[in-house]
Amino acid sequence: MVGMDITRVSHDRLSDKIVNQIINMIREGSLKPGDKLPNETILSEQFGVSRGILREALTRLQSQGYIRRKPKDGTYIQDDAQNKLMNESVDELLKKATYSDLLDFRETLELKMIERVIERAGDEEIEELFDVLGVADNEEIQHNMDHYFHYKLAQASRNIFFMNFIDTYYDLISEIANRSHRDQERRNQIAEEHLAIATAIANRDKAAARKAVLHHMRMVDKKIESMK
Structure with missing residues (x-):
């Protein structure tokens, strides 16, 4: 059983305060993956709350993936709790970024x-890129197709961080992207730009692929600037 520097909680939403305190202890390293928490009686006394409030907090922590509870054994910090916190920290930073920041970062990443x-x-994975090319009839479908093409690229890179970023990025810019995709001419251009990227990759030509990606990013930036 690990030693824990616990602060008694007070005021409303006591379960929230317990959740936040335990997450902060994981973040700071005083609670590590695999650590076993004290039993509910001891833990509720240390926090200064009822067992009902403690259980509510533990249920939330379990649903969020920070702890696991073993019947007749106890409560443990999940093995991937630190990775989860790191991913959430990145998500928070992205939400605070400007569109220009996001586009710069996306260009470097892609x-x-x-x-x-x-x-x-x-070769089969690369061939699948051509299956998601095309021009949509409306902005929402085009946005989804654009997202899926770049997600397939990230998937083919076999890097889970690339995949997570693409998903987060497209969630954050959905409103801006849909406005951009209202233009039929721009939708046609996007299809051509994606085709150029896929073709260069199929040819295993890094220089041509780099050029195609840079052109695509410049066109995205140009369209956004024209909407301001």
Whole structure:
């Protein structure tokens, strides 16, 4: 059983305060993956709350993936709790970023991503990129197709962080992207730009793929600037 520096909680939403305190202890390293927490009686006394409030907090922590509870054994910090916190910290930073920040970061990431696709992906994986090309009839479908194409690129790179970023990025820019995709001419251009990227990757040509990605990012940036 680990030693824990616990502060008694007070005021409303006591279960929230317990959740936040335990998450902070995981973040700071005083609670480590695999650590076993004290039993509910001891833990509720240390926090200064009823067992009902403690159980509510533990249930939330379990549903969020920070702890696991073993019947007749006890409560443990999940093995991947630190990784989960790191991913959530990245998500928070992205939410605070400007669109320009996101686009700069995405450009840098995708240039590295297409190199990894060329190095790691099999011919079948690359061929699948061509299956998601095309021009949609409306902005929402185009946005989804755009998202899926870049997600398939990230998937083919075999890097889970690339995949997570693409999902987060497209969630954050959905409103802006849908406005951009209302233009039929722009939708046609997007299809051509994606085709150029996929073709360069299929040819295993890093220089051409890099050029195609940079052109695509410049066109995205140009369209956003025209909407301001």
